[in-house]
Amino acid sequence: MDAVLHALADESRRTVLEILRDHPASAGELAEALPIARPGVSRHLRVLREAGLVDVRQDAQRRIYTLRPEALVEVDEWLGTYRLLWENRLDALHAAIARGKKARR
Amino acid sequence: MDAVLHALADESRRTVLEILRDHPASAGELAEALPIARPGVSRHLRVLREAGLVDVRQDAQRRIYTLRPEALVEVDEWLGTYRLLWENRLDALHAAIARGKKARR
């Protein structure tokens, strides 16, 4: 969880994920699509790999990266502990609106 | 979204949120509960405030901080774009298991 959130804090890394969400890609393709040079991308991928957000598969000289969205389940579950809170708050808001309408009749 | 994820990347700040999830608290209380000194906590709170994760209310000299889980909705929505992916994957897994059972009959 810590590693995942840390990995997501950087926008470039999130962009990598968004590319991989559409299709697997090699390190080189990712580097082309990003504003940073290849070595930087390699380091981003290393972080994502260690956070469990991507998988690598070797194809000759190329390394094909694929998304591994299971890791995001952790974040999803963590958010779950707050989801109840904001749902309650929205319910309260709806109730307040309903009371307001009623009062205006 | 960027600001929120960045704010969440630090563990101390997440701990602040976890305290506030249970009850509102003053800056001093939070500092006592954390391993860092008050000025550090103040800066953490500033980040959380600017990310929209907490609200402040002034009570005499004290500032009472309360959770504002609405901001986490952003993260929740962003995760939603990946939820479909991992649900499909889980479905595929379940299907594979079902096929396995069938084959073993």
Add this chain to the structure above:
DNA sequence: CGGGTACGTACCCACAAGGTTACATTCGCA
């Protein structure tokens, strides 16, 4: 077995982040 290709890593530099101490500010109260 060379040569080109696709990556990753080591090294270096600049900057941002996080912590602490010292100081300024605001508020309640005698």
Add this chain to the structure above:
DNA sequence: TGCGAATGTAACCTTGTGGGTACGTACCCG
């Protein structure tokens, strides 16, 4: 009004992070 309490901010230092360049290393192909 003067004092203590609660908090935020400024200045400073240390460490971590992100980016680039240079280099090492597999791998295919002729």
